[in-house]
Amino acid sequence: MADVDVIRQVLDGPWAELRQALRRDLDPDLFIPLDPENSLEEHRRDTTERLLRATEVISTHNVLEPSEPAKLVIASEMLGHANLSLFVKSGVQFGLFAGVIANLGTDRHRRDVLPKALDCSLLGCFAMTESDHGSDVQSLETTATYDPATDEIVITTPHPGAQKEYIGNAARDGRMAAVFAQLEVDGTNHGVHCILVPIRDEQGEALPGVWIGDCGAKMGLPGVDNGQLRFDAVRVPRTNLLDRYGTIGEDGTYSSPIDSHNRRFFTMLGTLVRGRISVGGAGAAAARSGLTLAVQHALGRRQFPNPLAGDEGELLLLDYQTHQLKLLPLIARSYALAAAQNELVGDLDRIERRRLESPELDDEHDRRELEARAAGLKAVQTRHTTDTLQICREACGGAGYMAVNRFAALKADTDVFTTFEGDNTVLLQLAGKALLTRYQTEVSDLDPVGIARFAARQVTGAMIERVGGSGLVQRLIARGRSREAESPLADRGGQLVLIEDRERHLLDTLAARMRSAPKDDPVAAAQVFNRCQDHLVATAEAHVERIALEALVEAVDEVGEPGAREVLDLVCDLFVHDLLHRHRAWYLEHGRISSGESKDVVRRRADLCAQLRPHAALLVEAFAIPAPWLTNELATA
């Protein structure tokens, strides 16, 4: 029998120790479901209290240390298992509010404000989104105008559509907001910048010129006090500008280390990548909670007399093929996404540490890569969250519909993840465009023959940036390509080649279509781009899925224990076959597999589910979600 701890460590990755410590130290009371009968005010008060209690615990594990950028993401995953209001509340406070101070501020902000944000003595908001502009934050309309007469910045909401919208911590708790606004100095617009604006006094009353609204009831996240903010010529000192990438000197002149508005804006946004990574991680954690509940239920509940049940008479839900097909591919996907998340958090950690050590370093390439991957993985993970919780709820039938059994909150609370911290469709396009930019930079000057040669070269990894540094995937792929005679499906290398081929072909053809857009006709070009949107999204998804597979292959390769290794290899096989199953129409359309092989994929996927059925309990046990965090009344084995 495979050892559950060995498998758990594969999922826990480099942060196994911190995860275990948090599993031990986070009080199960933090995860007691909010009573659905409570009022919004009670939910909010309760969540704020829990935030303060959780802060004490995570502080003892250095989760909030700016020098430990990955730890907050890991702690977020832990909260994401079972209290999403608390996850979002802490994400707003630490990830967004404290994060923007740490990342866009300079020494005085880090010295004077940051500590109060980190110990929760100053609760704050991250005021970016406006009613009229959510996805397109570069077009925000709130203005921040420097007034040299008083050495102040004047914050104004020019019209109702420019009010800050859905702002967490705004409706009840926030005392200060980090407000994104168009900065104007001496009549010149310098693009979107972030300014710290006090919004409430000590007694919690809105300050003069600040109007605060309440978004009221939402689909979920009742513990988060989302609200609206409007500013009527609110004045703050010049030094409240978070001025790392653009400052106003004592002489009242603007200066920035980055000339282009556009680049400056995206550099600022880029430093906020951790929030997106946290949402993806918390969403994936919630999906693992759902799978844990659904598998336990399916191993505890019997229905219909069936000869396969032997003396028990009625068969366990998980022994039905349809039930296995619902849950096991999602478990395999959860494993792959967890591995990809660990890789991504590792990249974040490396890049952020390097920046802290050598702030002058030009790491733009790495940061862009990180941002693109974070955008893509967040989209794929949160889609997985929504899909998984839906299927798990249904797999628990009527019991899954009762609030006491957790799905109501898990589903409703995570539902917004597909559209906040970036709408998934927009994020996938962003990730796709990043792939395309890199591609076009490298091939732009090639003629068709050169492009063909270039495409061939990609096989060796010139274009495809691989996960992990071990070279394992490279070696497997080389082996996969060399054995063309055998079925590509049976061999890990062959599988990797198939998955990678799809990404590469999608990118090649996408680039070709984009190049066909007329250079001198913006409308016609926009039409071409618009018609390529689905292609762009598919390319980004293929990229993320390839990355996830490689991460899983790398993680599994480190397992020596034969029992665990065998189970994990099956998980890897199932993930591959589930990917091929999802995309087999594409593989057939593009002659990558025969119709016989495609039917094999359908069959093998079902067979792999049956092979993993005996390990289902083990696979969810390795998610290592403390049972007291997930109290419920579902049938359990």
Added chain:
Amino acid sequence: MADVDVIRQVLDGPWAELRQALRRDLDPDLFIPLDPENSLEEHRRDTTERLLRATEVISTHNVLEPSEPAKLVIASEMLGHANLSLFVKSGVQFGLFAGVIANLGTDRHRRDVLPKALDCSLLGCFAMTESDHGSDVQSLETTATYDPATDEIVITTPHPGAQKEYIGNAARDGRMAAVFAQLEVDGTNHGVHCILVPIRDEQGEALPGVWIGDCGAKMGLPGVDNGQLRFDAVRVPRTNLLDRYGTIGEDGTYSSPIDSHNRRFFTMLGTLVRGRISVGGAGAAAARSGLTLAVQHALGRRQFPNPLAGDEGELLLLDYQTHQLKLLPLIARSYALAAAQNELVGDLDRIERRRLESPELDDEHDRRELEARAAGLKAVQTRHTTDTLQICREACGGAGYMAVNRFAALKADTDVFTTFEGDNTVLLQLAGKALLTRYQTEVSDLDPVGIARFAARQVTGAMIERVGGSGLVQRLIARGRSREAESPLADRGGQLVLIEDRERHLLDTLAARMRSAPKDDPVAAAQVFNRCQDHLVATAEAHVERIALEALVEAVDEVGEPGAREVLDLVCDLFVHDLLHRHRAWYLEHGRISSGESKDVVRRRADLCAQLRPHAALLVEAFAIPAPWLTNELATA
């Protein structure tokens, strides 16, 4: 420009007049969202009050007349647009409680109890599901034992797992329950029967021997008071047995017009088919509400500067290809499902009326057909509901997450539809088995050559029972088959052939696999059946989709007005291409289309979305959901 009324009438079908009357007469106050801040008790009280008010209105339109079986389904659709608690509450009272009295009772029940159920002076429960048995209701464990000494029936819950579970109207309002239990007379079990059992006195207190629990908060449907019931030797008069299909005479002996337990049970269940049809209809109606909101939002909100926006600067959401691909195929599918629902309700109406007129008629074939179709269509419609509302919510971004914008309730309330009134996976298997049974009855004695001939014959409709009586589909298919040279995709007949071929091939191969199960080894046979579950489910879905397409083709064919006809033909084209897109892997695997044709499907589907884009407002306007029923704060054009 196409006339919206012409298109509306296609959707409204034969009940256009009743629908219009209800749109006019149902007070918009019935659809004001329940305040999320209210307590469960307030939600329940409010919903009960609305039930009484709605009852007055629908009574004036003869919706509750037993002689008008279809009208309640139509009224349910109307409630389903915007108040699902009210839909379920009235469904429990009229569809289930009154329905079971009308269908399983005899004259004295219809005379003494039914009128009180229909005027809501007696609120009642439908107590079928038990904690341990939901899908497998034939294994219910509550007992009803006839005691000749007192001429009473004794109702007992033998253990906690046999308690009645999730019972609507139980926790607060119900005074009487229609309890399904194993009937035992003189030591012999006669299978599941239904008995009327008073559960509360006039003051609302539980009667002696009756224990009533409260399911408390659920994911949604806060206005429905679901509860549990346990019976400790509760005695009711013998005449409380609803005894149409099995009675206990004054001499204390049991008799039934149906010998087999099994057949008797399924005959009883079959009479309850209307509930399932109502749930499918209400779910589809809720999906149309979601699409209405999402399209209005996508035509009111602009995001990102884009050359295609001209002077407006920023482009409307619905002008983005990804947004069109999200919403328009779901609109087309909604049209097809609405047409199929109209067909199904028409069948129900015909069969029920015939039964009322000639109760002695043997209509088992027709009833089985109706039940199978109802099961399949309910599953496909409610899947569509959940998928559609999810996509529509996301298409409205953060605004879609706010309770005020209706998706929170629409999603949460309808979520249970995929598993109540029959779990969708179980229902599809039921529908698939019905297809298989008919198939095997007709082919069981054939040798392989005979089977091949039989398969060929099916083309002319021997096996495939078609929708509608006009012969139109038949003619189109014959024409489609005769022009093999042209692309099958461009011609309606060719499209119908493609869609039908899939159903037929799935059924042929399913039957072959099932036949391969060893007759003399139940365990080995059960293994074969288990491995065919996904095949069975796919066959049933293919059947429903084919039925839906035929229903849409028939409905569209009645439209003479050229503008409306053109739009509806595009809708039909898009539905076909969306079906082919979903299943194109299958078509490729089975050599039905070439890889070039498959790529064409992908392209054409996107093109059809773009072609329908200018008609999007019209298409949702034709859903004819009164605006005051759907108050919201989304951006609107």
